[in-house]
Amino acid sequence: MASISHAITTTTNPYFNLPHQTQTPSSILTLSHSNSRRVFKNVGVFAEHRNSSSTSIDFNDPDWKFKFQQDFESRFRLPHITDIFPDSPPIPSTFCLRMRTPIGKDIPGHYTLDEEWNGYINNNDRVLLKTINYSSPKSAGAECIDPDCTWVEQWVHRAGPREKIYYKPEDVKAAIVTCGGLCPGLNDVIRQIVITLEIYGVKKIVGIPFGYRGFSDKELTEVPLSRKVVQNIHLSGGSLLGVSRGGPGVSDIVDSLEDRGINMLFVLGGNGTHAGANAIHNECCKRRLKVSVIGVPKTIDNDILLMDKTFGFDTAVEEAQRAINSAYIEAHSAYHGIGVVKLMGRSSGFIAMQASLSSGQVDICLIPEVPFNLHGPHGVLRHLQYLLEMKGSAVVCVAEGAGQNLLQNTNAKDASGNIVFGDIGVYIQQETKKYFKEIGVHADVKYIDPTYMIRACRANASDGILCTVLGQNAVHGAFAGYSGISVGICNTHYAYFPIPEVISHPRLVDPNSRMWHRCLTSTGQPDFI
Numbered sequence: 287m288a289s290i291s292h293a294i295t296t297t298t299n300p301y302f303n304l305p306h307q308t309q310t311p312s313s314i315l316t317l318s319h320s321n322s323r324r325v326f327k328n329v330g331v332f333a334e335h336r337n338s339s340s341t342s343i344d345f346n347d348p349d350w351k352f353k354f355q356q357d358f359e360s361r362f363r364l365p366h367i368t369d370i371f372p373d374s375p376p377i378p379s380t381f382c383l384r385m386r387t388p389i390g391k392d393i394p395g396h397y398t399l400d401e402e403w404n405g406y407i408n409n410n411d412r413v414l415l416k417t418i419n420y421s422s423p424k425s426a427g428a429e430c431i432d433p434d435c436t437w438v439e440q441w442v443h444r445a446g447p448r449e450k451i452y453y454k455p456e457d458v459k460a461a462i463v464t465c466g467g468l469c470p471g472l473n474d475v476i477r478q479i480v481i482t483l484e485i486y487g488v489k490k491i492v493g494i495p496f497g498y499r500g501f502s503d504k505e506l507t508e509v510p511l512s513r514k515v516v517q518n519i520h521l522s523g524g525s526l527l528g529v530s531r532g533g534p535g536v537s538d539i540v541d542s543l544e545d546r547g548i549n550m551l552f553v554l555g556g557n558g559t560h561a562g563a564n565a566i567h568n569e570c571c572k573r574r575l576k577v578s579v580i581g582v583p584k585t586i587d588n589d590i591l592l593m594d595k596t597f598g599f600d601t602a603v604e605e606a607q608r609a610i611n612s613a614y615i616e617a618h619s620a621y622h623g624i625g626v627v628k629l630m631g632r633s634s635g636f637i638a639m640q641a642s643l644s645s646g647q648v649d650i651c652l653i654p655e656v657p658f659n660l661h662g663p664h665g666v667l668r669h670l671q672y673l674l675e676m677k678g679s680a681v682v683c684v685a686e687g688a689g690q691n692l693l694q695n696t697n698a699k700d701a702s703g704n705i706v707f708g709d710i711g712v713y714i715q716q717e718t719k720k721y722f723k724e725i726g727v728h729a730d731v732k733y734i735d736p737t738y739m740i741r742a743c744r745a746n747a748s749d750g751i752l753c754t755v756l757g758q759n760a761v762h763g764a765f766a767g768y769s770g771i772s773v774g775i776c777n778t779h780y781a782y783f784p785i786p787e788v789i790s791h792p793r794l795v796d797p798n799s800r801m802w803h804r805c806l807t808s809t810g811q812p813d814f815i
């Protein structure tokens with residue numbers, strides 16, 4: 287309901303002051319949320335930054351912000367091989383862009399065609415991690431550090447080629463391994479890593495087959511990689527090297543690295559794989575091995591912290607919306623049709639949320655982060671009945687990890703230790719059929735499970751670019767001497783992160799975020815509690 291109130295807007299920069307009714311009459315129209323049924327939970331909680339150091343901050347200390355930033359800087363410091371080998375000499379980079387020096391040397395302010403310009407990243411370059419200044423902890427999606435939601439700058443390390451490198455290309459044996467489930471773009475990243483390594487001058491490049499398992503299984507042999515081998519692999523989905531879950535322990539993997547003489551390891555995988563990569567890095571440090579371990583986050587679930595998105599996610603959403611479209615057409619063409627689509631998303635509902643948003647054909651979106659009831663006056667089934675009455679058909683999009691409390695716990699785990707979920711899609715399908723039968727209303731329920739179809743496809747253009755940049759930056763990070771790091775996109779820039787910071791917990795959809803609110807606005811669904 288709209289209500290009249292008197293308010294004064296405050297703004298610090300007159301040039302960016304948005305025109306507003308407050309600037310003419312003194313009374314303005316503000317939107318009251320008194321009608322809203324939504325409960326805004328966790329207001330003021332910084333979703334991605336919950337950590338022991340920041341929760342122990344004494345905000346009465348006038349220096350708290352300075353101390354927080356110091357702590358942040360040390361947490362985001364990138365492990366470097368000079369931590370173990372302080373005398374390791376830096377050498378001039380063999381990755382050279384000088385042939386591509388900008389022309390127009392006579393134009394003032396432009397670099398000249400001499401030593402000055404080379405296209406390298408300065409080690410002190412930083413990327414701003416958070417770009418919104420929330421003026422109130424009650425702002426939708428506010429991620430706050432202190433109770434007043436004060437602006438605190440948080441900087442992470444910019445990714446890219448450095449002027450000095452810590453490996454002679456002729457001494458490098460690089461290996462690539464792809465672990466976990468499939469994800470669109472794996473081949474694009476493999477390809478770009480190989481191409482960039484070759485540009486640095488590396489000759490020994492191998493692929494480890496079938497994830498970490500390839501380090502221990504004697505029947506699996508290394509795959510020699512070169513530009514020629516990888517030239518066209520991005521034209522198809524999957525992974526040239528194969529993937530797997532489970533596999534040997536960290537100690538066995540590092541034994542294998544030693545035996546094979548591998549000193550650069552590129553690990554493509556999700557949070558499990560990254561936990562493994564970090565453990566491999568730590569073990570190499572313990573054994574005093576000069577090895578760079580670099581992670582490239584791979585997961586259609588998009589559940590890695592601090593990044594705009596992970597590669598393959600966009601493609602998965604695009605494919606998922608095709609399935610939703612089919613469900614919509616089926617439902618819309620049937621008398622009292624209901625389409626149910628189950629999408630991946632173990633603990634995070636990003637695919638379901640984004641696919642619902644992009645398709646615009648979903649009436650009910652269910653994700654693991656938001657509890658719901660199926661039965662009862664506010665349950666999903668009652669709303670489906672309402673939708674059939676009002677519009678004759680309905681589409682439900684459910685993430686695989688949603689509503690697990692409604693199912694029997696199987697206690698089963700996969701080879702990597704991930705919980706095997708009950709099938710929420712099948713359950714919703716069955717319960718829906720039962721419900722409408724019981725109330726004597728005809729309902730034609732169609733269930734679509736496109737799970738493996740959405741991750742086995744080739745990367746789309748946007749993911750193709752992301753993969754290319756991530757692959758290149760992974761190699762730059764290794765040559766720069768970093769280890770135990772991961773590369774990601776952050777506010778459209780590329781950054782390196784210490785692995786523990788991006789996997790401390792799975793990234794989740796924040797039910798207070800604007801994106802989830804937008805999804806709810808789009809579906810028009812109520813709360814199901």
Ligand SMILES: Nc1ncnc2c1ncn2[C@@H]1O[C@H](COP(=O)(O)OP(=O)(O)O)[C@@H](O)[C@H]1O
Nearest residue numbers: 465466498531532555556557558559561562702
């Ligand atoms: N905490 C961990 N420490 C070491 N290795 C791990 C850990 N969790 C998973 N792994 C290994 O990482 C690989 C991939 O993990 P998984 O959870 O299946 O996929 P993802 O990396 O996509 O999350 C598996 O080979 C698994 O054994």
Ligand SMILES: O=P(O)(O)OC[C@H]1O[C@](O)(COP(=O)(O)O)[C@@H](O)[C@@H]1O
Nearest residue numbers: 466467468556585586587630631632
């Ligand atoms: O059947 P699989 O291969 O275990 O994969 C299923 C899992 O793969 C995923 O798509 C991605 O998981 P990972 O990021 O761990 O590879 C999950 O959403 C899903 O639970």
Ligand SMILES: [Mg+2]
Nearest residue numbers: 466556557558
């Ligand atoms: Mg995982």
